[in-house]
Amino acid sequence: MNTHPARGMRDFLPEEVRRRQWVVGVIADVYQQYGFEPLETPAVENIETLLGKYGEEGDKLIFKILKRGDGGQAGQADLALRYDLTVPLARVVAEYHARLPKFFKRYQVQPVWRADRPQKGRFREFYQCDADAIGSRSMVIEAELLGAAGDVLERLGFADYTLRLNHRGVLAGLLEAGGVSAELQGEALVALDKLDKIGPDGVEAELTSRGVPDKGAHLLLELFGAVTAPGRLATPQAAFNEDVMARLERLVGPARPEAVVELRQILTLVTPSAAGRHVRLDPSLARGLSYYTGAIFEIAVPDLAGSLGGGGRYDNLIGMFLGGDVPACGISLGLERILVVMGEREMFPGGLGRAPAEVMVTIWNLDTVPDALSLAAELRSAGLRVEVYPEADKIGRQFKYASSRSIPVVAVVGDDEAAGGLVTIKDLDSGEQQRVPRAEAGDRVRAALAGR
């Protein structure tokens, strides 16, 4: 019998659960500091809710749930596991818009599922940590979302992250300037997105193979080459952004004034936050999901090919459920991506490896089991985390177990102690032990713990 979890799925043993909970706690705390409220939605959605929202690639990766009976055998599905947290949010907003505040700001930390092939930092079940704001077209939203993401990363201990920033309107303007026809723009974006990975020559080859005319490909690379020239990493962030901004205003400003203005606003508004030092304009950032309409962002660290998170503005998505245009913008942090990098860099604080209990009560013999349990209850009342050794093994074995579990203190009530109303408290680190009246046991344990 194969006991591995299903492909791309994972079990989390206690140590790992503690790490995950710690990171999730930091994220939720920061989101709340920015005024986001919690939301949860079902793992399963009606399949038509999801289809057609993510683009062709996305649709293929949706985990479908087959119908019961003959329909299922024919491969029909009417339900699917959610692919992200953004589309379910759009559904929720459409369903409850009358009850929700004018500016609905929600955060959501739940698993999503993708029928992808697993890889480093990529799983078929993974947690997204999203924050989204519905109802405002102001770039205050973008700046606050970038600010929150920056705060999260700072608090987790990242110093070398980049918040890549671009705008779908700017991309469209660039493509028009490059003479790329409307039907080829999607192809061109996929190629341009690889600029930092395969370089200008690679992109040119890719553009050509995707049918973009040589002339257009050349022009595009000229535009992009200017903003991705060697040495750009050494340029101070603000100066770099100013340089890119100036080029965009000249090249794209006339055709797409709003997009360029929005980018400049975001840069200005994000300046006071920690994120301000990490935002970098990147005209080659495209992002694959089809629902983005305005600003787009992606969080990058040098030691991971994929991103730690991403997001952007999607002013048309909610309208697909509700009709009309409801402005919306959000960001998503990938929990396991963050954990993979933090694990490799050993960034977790020491306190996470804590023992399952502060004190272990031994069992002297079968007759004293009730007494051991009462002692445990007394210690718990004193506010301690207490484990009771479950069997009347040799006392040495019980000590060995406590030691192997890193439990720092052991309490023993043997025949001698019971006769005098005493408890032996032993500090396993120092090896010191002391017999004390039972009423003082809790204080004695605390004293031992305090010495650590």
Place this chain on the structure above:
RNA sequence: GUGAGUGUAGCUCAGUGGUAGAGCUCCGGAUUGUGGAUCCGGCUGUCGCGGGUUCGAUCCCCGUCACUCACCCCA
């Protein structure tokens, strides 16, 4: 969906066309009221699965499955 690499004890991994190995873990003892360190002893395997070649396959060949990595795309 495409490509590559790896599958041997609970874990990490050696190994050879001729009866299966080490370290760690685990269990017992030295120690019948005291753990870590040390010493002594002990358990553990369909060599991923199926087929082929061979007198004989864990080893060579084919297939298959699983895992890992890369591509695509993404968090």
